[in-house]
Amino acid sequence: MTLEIIEITLRSLGVSGTATLLSAVWSLPIGLTIGIKDFHGKRLVKGVFNAFLGMPTVVLGLVLFLLIRHAGPFGFLNLLFTPFAIIVGQALLITPIMISFTTSAVESIDPDIRDLAKTLGATEIQASLAILKEAAGGTLLAFIASFNRAIAEMGVAYMVGGSIPGSTMVLTTAIALQRDMANIELGLTLAAILLSIVFAINLTVNLIQKRRP
Amino acid sequence: MNPLIELKDVTKNYGDITALNDVSLRVRQGEIFTIAGPNGSGKTTMLRIMAFIDTPIRGEVYFDGVRVSGSNRSQIRTKCTMVFQKTALFNTTVYKNIAYGLKLRKFPKNKTDKRVENVLDLVKLKGYEKRLSKKLSGGEQQRVSLARALALNAELLLLDEPTANLDPKNVSIIEETIYRVNREFNTTIVMATHNLFQAETLTKRAALLLGGKIVQAGTAQEIFRVPSKHLASFARLENVFSGSSRILKEGTSLIDVGNGLEIEAALKRSGNVTVFVRPEDIIVSKKPISSSARNVFKGKIVEISDLESVVKLKIDAGKQFIVQITKRSFNEMQLNVRSEVFLAFKASSVHTV
Numbered sequence: 001m002t003l004e005i006i007e008i009t010l011r012s013l014g015v016s017g018t019a020t021l022l023s024a025v026w027s028l029p030i031g032l033t034i035g036i037k038d039f040h041g042k043r044l045v046k047g048v049f050n051a052f053l054g055m056p057t058v059v060l061g062l063v064l065f066l067l068i069r070h071a072g073p074f075g076f077l078n079l080l081f082t083p084f085a086i087i088v089g090q091a092l093l094i095t096p097i098m099i100s101f102t103t104s105a106v107e108s109i110d111p112d113i114r115d116l117a118k119t120l121g122a123t124e125i126q127a128s129l130a131i132l133k134e135a136a137g138g139t140l141l142a143f144i145a146s147f148n149r150a151i152a153e154m155g156v157a158y159m160v161g162g163s164i165p166g167s168t169m170v171l172t173t174a175i176a177l178q179r180d181m182a183n184i185e186l187g188l189t190l191a192a193i194l195l196s197i198v199f200a201i202n203l204t205v206n207l208i209q210k211r212r213p
Numbered sequence: 214m215n216p217l218i219e220l221k222d223v224t225k226n227y228g229d230i231t232a233l234n235d236v237s238l239r240v241r242q243g244e245i246f247t248i249a250g251p252n253g254s255g256k257t258t259m260l261r262i263m264a265f266i267d268t269p270i271r272g273e274v275y276f277d278g279v280r281v282s283g284s285n286r287s288q289i290r291t292k293c294t295m296v297f298q299k300t301a302l303f304n305t306t307v308y309k310n311i312a313y314g315l316k317l318r319k320f321p322k323n324k325t326d327k328r329v330e331n332v333l334d335l336v337k338l339k340g341y342e343k344r345l346s347k348k349l350s351g352g353e354q355q356r357v358s359l360a361r362a363l364a365l366n367a368e369l370l371l372l373d374e375p376t377a378n379l380d381p382k383n384v385s386i387i388e389e390t391i392y393r394v395n396r397e398f399n400t401t402i403v404m405a406t407h408n409l410f411q412a413e414t415l416t417k418r419a420a421l422l423l424g425g426k427i428v429q430a431g432t433a434q435e436i437f438r439v440p441s442k443h444l445a446s447f448a449r450l451e452n453v454f455s456g457s458s459r460i461l462k463e464g465t466s467l468i469d470v471g472n473g474l475e476i477e478a479a480l481k482r483s484g485n486v487t488v489f490v491r492p493e494d495i496i497v498s499k500k501p502i503s504s505s506a507r508n509v510f511k512g513k514i515v516e517i518s519d520l521e522s523v524v525k526l527k528i529d530a531g532k533q534f535i536v537q538i539t540k541r542s543f544n545e546m547q548l549n550v551r552s553e554v555f556l557a558f559k560a561s562s563v564h565t566v
Contacts, residue, residue: 112297
């Protein structure tokens with residue numbers, strides 16, 4: 001049983017961690033661009049992402065299920081009930097969080113920093129990186145909030161992962177399963193692990209932020 | 214010799230606002246050039262175009278004889294740098310701030326260390342490497358900004374109101390550094406300012422910018438010593454008097470400025486004129502002195518303001534005069550508010566506006 005708990009915990013960390021990194025691939029550039037650039041409809045775009053912050057996980061899970069089930073348009077990818085399906089689903093789920101947090105982190109940075117970097121010889125990309133570096137605290141927060149949302153969600157993991165023991169079962173779906181099986185003690189153990197992970201990460205981040213100049 | 218930077222018929226808009234309107238300007242290699250003008254006249258826009266962080270909507274910019282376009286812009290941008298009016302620093306140590314540009318230029322660590330040390334020495338912040346930039350005072354932050362720009366050894370240094378809102382100590386350190394860098398490294402410097410005293414003492418040539426247009430350009434002497442209407446429209450001139458003038462047979466003019474006060478000026482003008490006398494051109498004494506000065510008035514000190522090395526006195530002599538004397542003279546003469554004093558200035562110190 002202990003081995004199983006460790007396996008589920010590691011899978012949860014792996015799946016949600018990968019989903020966070022995957023989401024960062026598109027969310028950071030989008031957040032950075034929205035934060036830096038002035039364009040028509042900027043408020044609307046920000047409003048849309050903010051609206052999606054509260055996306056119910058089961059709804060997203062259901063939509064994804066319809067898309068990747070065998071009869072669905074992406075059925076040929078054979079993603080249904082694989083850890084990869086959960087990763088993609090969670091990455092999409094946390095995209096609005098990561099974009100919104102990155103955007104506001106970038107917007108809080110002195111707009112002169114970008115021009116400053118350029119006057120010191122930076123290219124457009126280097127100047128954008130300088131801003132991202134200045135916004136490091138806020139960006140870190142974007143990662144943490146996203147990871148927390150991913151690891152604590154159940155709708156997507158259940159709908160497209162299926163909670164298959166040894167394959168796609170993660171902490172949240174495992175907790176639900178224990179309740180169904182009246183295994184309250186194990187359920188509580190898993191819940192304690194999930195809470196510990198979330199608390200430990202937040203604590204670490206606080207410590208890191210305190211040390212930063 | 215090519216001008217280091219040249220603007221040809223440059224126009225720049227921000228939305229509906231025309232910030233620069235058909236501006237042409239040449240800045241020579243190795244000179245300190247001042248752009249003077251009131252807030253919103255387009256000084257910053259002009260510097261931003263010269264720093265290649267803004268592009269004109271019309272007109273051309275040449276750097277060292279080469280026309281700057283999209284293809285060579287970022288490469289030429291590395292040859293100049295700019296210090297902003299509002300200090301912008303990276304939220305890290307002083308060392309990392311200064312080393313940023315050098316790192317982009319792939320400078321080796323030992324050379325970077327040495328360069329950072331040297332420029333900090335220049336701005337009198339020796340040993341500040343490990344300090345956090347955001348925890349420094351405003352004046353120190355501006356000096357770090359200047360040091361960071363100097364570290365690049367750029368050919369063109371652009372300074373936007375480098376001493377605005379700083380105390381006299383920081384102002385003098387920055388002015389001294391600007392002067393030294395120009396003299397020792399032959400760095401071409403373009404400075405935007407509305408501090409006319411600074412413009413006159415630091416620079417040889419200047420341009421006056423009003424409403425996005427250059428209204429006057431020439432030597433600093435021409436522009437600031439004999440202020441035009443353009444300059445008077447925004448600069449705070451002191452001791453400005455208006456009155457009717459009549460030409461004397463000696464060839465000078467006597468201007469009746471009211472309250473029984475007549476000022477003799479070395480100019481031939483009759484009718485209504487406006488004149489001014491620079492505060493530092495007026496001599497103060499406790500007793501009447503016999504001198505060549507054509508204007509001598511008796512007055513009473515009504516206000517004293519201490520400006521570190523100099524003291525400004527407001528003296529009521531029928532009209533109010535602002536006089537600037539050194540602190541040493543002030544102490545030696547033991548002046549107080551309500552002290553009776555004599556003012557004297559030459560007819561040639563009276564300028565028309």
